[in-house]
Amino acid sequence: MISSSEVRVEGQPRRSPGSDFALNWRWVTPGFFSALKIHTLEGRVFREPDHASSDSFIVLNRVLAEKLFPSEPALDRRIQLDPNGPWYTVIGVVDNVKNYEPTMPTEPEYYLLRTHAADPGFYVPPMFCHYSVLVIRGNLPVSMIAKEIRSEVQSLSSSAVVNVSTMNERLNHFTERQRFNAILLSIFGGVSLLLAAIGLFGVISFLVVQRTREIGVRMALGASPAGVLRLFLGRAARWVFAGAAARLIGSYFAAHLLRGLLFGVPATDPLT
Secondary structure: OEEHHHOEEOOOOOOOHHHOOEEEEEEEOOOHHHHOOOOEEEEOOOOHHHHHOOOEEEEEEHHHHHHHOOOOOOOOOEEEOOOOOOEEEEEEEEOOOOOOOOOOOOOOEEEEEOOOOOOOOOOOOHHHHOOOOOOOOOOOOHHHHHHHHHHHHHHHOOOOOOOOOOHHHHHHHHOHHHHHHHHHHHHHHHHHHHHHHHHHHHHHHHHHHHOHHHHHHHHHOOOOHHHHHHHHHHHHHHHHHHHHHHHHHHHHHHHHHHHHHOOOOOOOOOOO
16 A cells, blocks of 8 residues: 555646545456456556556556546556656556455555566565465366365465465455344344334233223124224224334434445435
8 A cells, every 4th residue: 555645647746745545556467357357447457468568557446547537537647656666557447346344435546567577667565575366267166276276386386375265255254244233233123023013912902901891882883893903903003103103214313323334225225
């Protein structure tokens, strides 16, 4: 992660400290975007011939493109990531990607082409020199793919450590807390519904017992059992609808407390 104050856009003054923001970056190969199905919004992404090009290319995500070029196209603009580094030509803008928790806002991010050379031409933190992440998309069973990956890596380096996980497993790791909170709230909601049903049943039963004589008089005067049933159920329905209306109003104003548990769904979505 670097600071936007280190980024220089050709033809623009350097960003002031007050407008500074953090930048994420990825060092990727051409197949990265297709493997993760990252949609290209403008221009193109990296291709294999780019390795042999004398130019340096960069791909921006939508958030970064909007921050650096709010009122003009980003394509073919030139960016310098550090004062002593090369100038990169923007060849494409891709859609935003959630790299961490789904509820966290998308951060500005750019992508650089991972070269085959030992010196990539820019500073790479030491931690990135000790491990790599390989993204594979396939239709084979995970166990078979993992076996092949370990075999290939071990043939290159017997001391290399290989950890294999599916995208669903990684996503589940990021959503464990939200899923636990959702299950807990669902249990509390179910218990509340059960208590409300028991309470309503008790109140109606008490009301029926209190009006037993009235029911007998109504039946003697010709009232049908269905009519007596509608009398009591109608009163219960009024209580239910009044309580539901009060809870919906209260839920609407308290919905902002649940926003941290939601992803892709607004807190005031009536259907959900």
